[in-house]
Amino acid sequence: MNIAQVRRNDFKRPVRNGSPRRTQDYVTVALFLAPAVILFVLFLVYPIFRSVYYSLFNWNGLGPATKFIGLNNFKTILTDQVFLKAMENCLIIVVFSLAVQLPLALMLAIMVGRDLPGRVFFRSVFFMPYVISEVITGIIWISMFYPDPETGFLNALLTLIPGVHPQLFLGDINQVMLCVFLVLTWKYFGLHMLLFMAGLQNIPRELEEAAMIDGANRWQSIWYVTVPLLATTLRTTTYLSVLGSLTQFNLVWIMTRGGPVNASEMMATYMYRYAFIRFQFGYGSAVALVMLVFCLLFSIAYQWLNRSPDPLSGI
Amino acid sequence: MATIGYRKSDAFKKRLPRFFQYLVLGIMTLIIVVPLVIMVFGALKTRGMMFLHPYTLPIPPDWQNFATVLKTSSFWNMLRNSALVMLCSTVGVLIVCSLAAFVFARIEFRGKDLAFNFLTLGLMFPITVAIMPVYLVIRQMHLVDTLLAVILVQIAFGVSGNTLILRGFFLSIPAELQDAASIDGCSAFDFFWRILLPLARPALAAVGALTMIISWNDFLTPLVLLNSDKLWTLPLGTMQFQGQYSSDMALTAAFVTLSALPAILFYLFAERQIVAGLTAGALKG
Numbered sequence: 001m002n003i004a005q006v007r008r009n010d011f012k013r014p015v016r017n018g019s020p021r022r023t024q025d026y027v028t029v030a031l032f033l034a035p036a037v038i039l040f041v042l043f044l045v046y047p048i049f050r051s052v053y054y055s056l057f058n059w060n061g062l063g064p065a066t067k068f069i070g071l072n073n074f075k076t077i078l079t080d081q082v083f084l085k086a087m088e089n090c091l092i093i094v095v096f097s098l099a100v101q102l103p104l105a106l107m108l109a110i111m112v113g114r115d116l117p118g119r120v121f122f123r124s125v126f127f128m129p130y131v132i133s134e135v136i137t138g139i140i141w142i143s144m145f146y147p148d149p150e151t152g153f154l155n156a157l158l159t160l161i162p163g164v165h166p167q168l169f170l171g172d173i174n175q176v177m178l179c180v181f182l183v184l185t186w187k188y189f190g191l192h193m194l195l196f197m198a199g200l201q202n203i204p205r206e207l208e209e210a211a212m213i214d215g216a217n218r219w220q221s222i223w224y225v226t227v228p229l230l231a232t233t234l235r236t237t238t239y240l241s242v243l244g245s246l247t248q249f250n251l252v253w254i255m256t257r258g259g260p261v262n263a264s265e266m267m268a269t270y271m272y273r274y275a276f277i278r279f280q281f282g283y284g285s286a287v288a289l290v291m292l293v294f295c296l297l298f299s300i301a302y303q304w305l306n307r308s309p310d311p312l313s314g315i
Numbered sequence: 316m317a318t319i320g321y322r323k324s325d326a327f328k329k330r331l332p333r334f335f336q337y338l339v340l341g342i343m344t345l346i347i348v349v350p351l352v353i354m355v356f357g358a359l360k361t362r363g364m365m366f367l368h369p370y371t372l373p374i375p376p377d378w379q380n381f382a383t384v385l386k387t388s389s390f391w392n393m394l395r396n397s398a399l400v401m402l403c404s405t406v407g408v409l410i411v412c413s414l415a416a417f418v419f420a421r422i423e424f425r426g427k428d429l430a431f432n433f434l435t436l437g438l439m440f441p442i443t444v445a446i447m448p449v450y451l452v453i454r455q456m457h458l459v460d461t462l463l464a465v466i467l468v469q470i471a472f473g474v475s476g477n478t479l480i481l482r483g484f485f486l487s488i489p490a491e492l493q494d495a496a497s498i499d500g501c502s503a504f505d506f507f508w509r510i511l512l513p514l515a516r517p518a519l520a521a522v523g524a525l526t527m528i529i530s531w532n533d534f535l536t537p538l539v540l541l542n543s544d545k546l547w548t549l550p551l552g553t554m555q556f557q558g559q560y561s562s563d564m565a566l567t568a569a570f571v572t573l574s575a576l577p578a579i580l581f582y583l584f585a586e587r588q589i590v591a592g593l594t595a596g597a598l599k600g
Contacts, residue, residue: 028503029424036415036434036474043471044437047448054451108343111336118340124586125344128351131582131589133532135550136575139557140350143357143564151369151564153353186346191593198594218332247443250534254554268443275447276539288447292440299439 048292051285059282073286083287086258086265089177093245093266096181102237105189106230109196110222114205123197127190134187138254141183145169170256173263180252180264187251188244192237199233200226239302246294267291354575357568365565380569390573392545393552397531400465400548404530405523407470408477413519415474416481417507421493431482437475442468442535450539460542468536473529477522480596484518485511517591524585525592531578549574 055073059065077083108126112119129137146152147168149159155166169179203226211221227234249268252258258265258273271291275284357365358380359373384390418424419431442449449468450459458464488511496506512519534550541547547555553574560567582589 025422025424025503029418029422032414032418032422032507033430035411036478037430039411039467039471040434040437040474043449043452043468044440044445047445047452048440050451051448054448108340111339116336118337122340122344123590125347127586127590128579128582129347131528131532131578132351132575133550133553133578134534135532135553136571139553139567139571140354142557143568144350144353150366153349153370156370186350190347194590195594198590243439243441247441249443254534271447275450281447281451284447285451288444291444295439295441295444 048289051288054282055286055289057282058280060279061281065282067282069282073283074290076283077287077290082262082265083267083270085262086267086270089265090246090248090267092177093181093184093248094242097184097241097245098238100181101185101189102192102234102241104185105192105237106196106227106234108189109193109200110226112193112197114200123194127194129187130191130194132187134250135254137183137187138251141179141186142170142255145179147171171260173260176256176260176264180255183251183255184245184248188241192241195233195237196230199230203229235302235306242298242302243295246298247291267294351575354568355572357565358572360565362563362565380566381573383566384570384573389544389552390570393547393549393574394577396462396546397549400462400469400533400537401527401530403462403466404469404473405526407466408473408526409519409523411470412474412477412522413481413512413515414507415478416485417511419478419482420485421507421511422503435475435479437472438479442472445472446535446539453540459540460546462541462546464540465533465536465548468540469530469533473526476596477526480522480592481515481518483595484515488514517588518595520585520588521592521595524581524588525596527581528578528589531581549577 054065056068056070057065058067058069058073108122112122116122143151144153147155147166149155149166152166152169154169158164159166167175169175207229208221208225211225212218216224247268248266249272252264252266253269253272256264258269267287268291271284271287274280274287353370356371356373357369359376359378360368361377361379364373364377415434419427453459453464453468456464458467492510492514493506496510501510532550533548534554537546537548537551541551544552544555553571556570557567560570
């Protein structure tokens with residue numbers, strides 16, 4: 001083996017202290033990582049730090065930010081009834097997603113199971129809404145929810161029941177959140193179901209069979225064997241679901257713009273309205289930061305709660 | 316006799332849950348499909364038919380609405396913008412993320428864990444949280460109202476997740492292969508380009524398919540970064556069209572159907588890759 005070969009041999013073999021011996025390897029590392037790091041810093045890390053600065057100003061985006069107002073923006077946000085309503089709405093969506101959407105997805109995944117004839121068909125159909133854009137989903141459902149039974153399919157169905165009047169749905173401050181949640185479920189339960197189905201594939205069938213032989217019935221074997229073994233997948237779907245609900249924007253903006261009378265306001269629609277419609281960039285930055293803190297707190301709590309090892313790792 | 320009786324009840328026990336399963340799954344299928352079908356039916360009706368029989372089969376089908384939409388130049392323009400953004404974003408994500416993933420999967424260096432954790436921090440911040448600050452930076456760079464801005468932002472927000480997915484795939488390619496290659500005098504880049512990437516083709520297809528869908532459907536980034544309507548992507552244009560022609564429901568339905576069609580066709584064609592990308596991402600995150 002000549003020297004050149006030995007040298008080239010260095011680039012991947014871990015050297016004792018885990019660092020490459022040659023500067024050439026550092027060059028490789030730097031060159032390969034550069035595009036990712038530059039884009040990531042430029043469009044994610046730097047903007048966030050920048051917005052910390054702007055959040056301390058009353059700034060409409062024209063000219064440099066000069067009206068320093070300290071933490072006043074945050075004070076205004078956290079006492080604004082509309083923002084509190086938006087926060088509440090986001091939390092409602094979080095709770096409903098966890099309490100309804102995930103169990104529904106889990107139930108359907110178990111129902112389709114590993115070998116039900118037609119399982120691929122059901123998976124394809126249930127997952128389809130996920131690949132249809134939010135804009136299209138929103139527009140389709142706006143027309144489903146039209147108050148006039150002549151144009152709105154749901155009211156046409158409802159009024160088939162004697163004595164039931166057409167509902168306003170998206171126009172009713174008491175119904176709008178429920179409608180939004182229904183559409184979110186329609187669009188996203190397929191994703192969670194898909195992940196649960198993938199998780200199920202990793203569980204050895206013998207474990208459930210062993211439980212059945214030991215006298216467990218179908219429900220017991222699902223509840224005490226299958227569901228605990230899906231813990232990793234459950235965590236992932238919970239994470240995606242909570243983060244998605246906290247930062248929900250697209251569907252709500254398309255269907256209701258946060259209305260009527262802020263009844264379906266989300267933190268993100270509130271931020272968008274202040275930043276890009278009223279051009280209060282300082283205030284908008286502050287709202288974005290509050291959202292960021294929410295996400296961060298949730299992520300930290302999530303990491304902290306998930307220190308326990310994966311139950312399947314021993315298998 | 317006893318065995319036959321046992322078998323009978325057993326079969327019954329098996330068939331009843333099956334019936335119940337298919338009932339529930341059938342109802343869910345209807346809930347998913349009916350809104351889509353109503354839209355397609357609506358697109359195939361004249362305005363008058365839409366008014367008289369909004370929910371029936373479109374007999375005879377009227378293709379005029381589709382023709383009207385396809386004749387407008389703005390539809391084709393938006394289709395072209397969307398396709399351009401999607402292709403550039405996807406190629407960008409594939410290049411940027413596979414380079415980074417290769418380093419994390421195959422090269423040892425000081426601070427590797429730190430760098431990896433730093434890059435995957437992005438998983439904690441969906442783009443909605445950052446779009447306001449990102450807009451300010453794009454404005455500083457004088458890139459507002461360009462497709463390039465949309466592409467760059469989409470790539471940047473794809474870095475965390477896709478690097479994670481590709482690293483997982485690269486780790487599963489045996490290290491011996493690299494030993495063999497390096498003994499034969501293969502440099503790090505040669506190994507990456509000539510051996511690893513061809514082997515990782517299924518992984519690249521998965522990441523690519525997923526990125527294409529996400530970019531194609533992206534609404535917030537173009538909404539914030541684009542102003543002039545000649546740059547609009549399909550989601551933006553669809554929303555605008557719906558606002559403008561909301562009185563002509565049949566025409567709107569045709570526009571929506573046509574703008575949903577590419578994604579659905581792509582899904583039917585690349586379902587396996589999309590599913591692989593999503594499950595790999597989720598199970599590793």
